Amino acid sequence: xxxxxxxxxxxxxxxxxxxxxxxxxxxxxxxxxxxxxxxxxxxxxxxxxxxxxxxxxxxxxxxxxxxxxxxxxxxxxxxxxxxxxxxxxxxxxxxxxxxxxxxxxxxxxxxxxxxxxxxxxxxxxxxxxxxxxxxxxxxxxxxxxxxxxxxxxxxxxxxxxxxxxxxxxxxxxxxxxxxxxxxxxxxxxxxxxxxxxxxxxxxxxxxxxxxxxxxx
Numbered sequence: 001x002x003x004x005x006x007x008x009x010x011x012x013x014x015x016x017x018x019x020x021x022x023x024x025x026x027x028x029x030x031x032x033x034x035x036x037x038x039x040x041x042x043x044x045x046x047x048x049x050x051x052x053x054x055x056x057x058x059x060x061x062x063x064x065x066x067x068x069x070x071x072x073x074x075x076x077x078x079x080x081x082x083x084x085x086x087x088x089x090x091x092x093x094x095x096x097x098x099x100x101x102x103x104x105x106x107x108x109x110x111x112x113x114x115x116x117x118x119x120x121x122x123x124x125x126x127x128x129x130x131x132x133x134x135x136x137x138x139x140x141x142x143x144x145x146x147x148x149x150x151x152x153x154x155x156x157x158x159x160x161x162x163x164x165x166x167x168x169x170x171x172x173x174x175x176x177x178x179x180x181x182x183x184x185x186x187x188x189x190x191x192x193x194x195x196x197x198x199x200x201x202x203x204x205x206x207x208x209x210x211x212x213x214x215x216x
Contacts, residue, residue: 004189011185018178025171028164035161039154040075048074048083059090077158084151092144095137101145104138 051060053070060066065082074083096104111131118124 004192007185007189007192011182011189014178014182014185018175018182021171021175021178025168025175028168028171032161032165032168035157035164039077039080039158039161043075043080043151043154044073046074050074050079050083050087060087063087063090077155077162080151080158081155084148084155088144088148088151092141092148095144096141099141101138101141104134104141108134108138 050066050069050072053067056066056070063082063086065078066086069079069082072079074080099107108131111127111134115121115124115127115131118127121128
């Protein structure tokens, strides 16, 4: 095979591969843009604003992100993660005294059994009051955990967009590299004599192949 032909084949293949990677990169960038816009639009509809710095409690001030985002509207995935974990998470833990929605449900079941054993709500008013308070607490925890889950889902979606954007950046670098190599291949093909072969062996006077090298 002629060296020029080989150069052209590799260069054309490189251009084709670069074109394919470029399409993939554009798709990844488009997905990243959609993710970021979608998350921002959805969070903006919630109209959540971080507490002002002077309104933060001592516990809240222990979370650096709550101090950083103080007074700002919640519009990004990172902000959603902060609000979910550091603000809602803190207050849910406080309201439920460290117990989750499911654990409080177990406590409700136990109280109902005690009330039934005592002869009903009328016969055990103190237990009934505890059950009423516990039910209200469980509702508060449920609402907090639900909103927290929604916000963390938005954060996860935004992170997928960020990963897609990073992948697109790597792909674009690959496109540039392949393009540069392909251009170099075309240039090499143009300056290479048409008659020059690839890996053509040289023979010595006796008809044997020279040991030192192969002409390329």
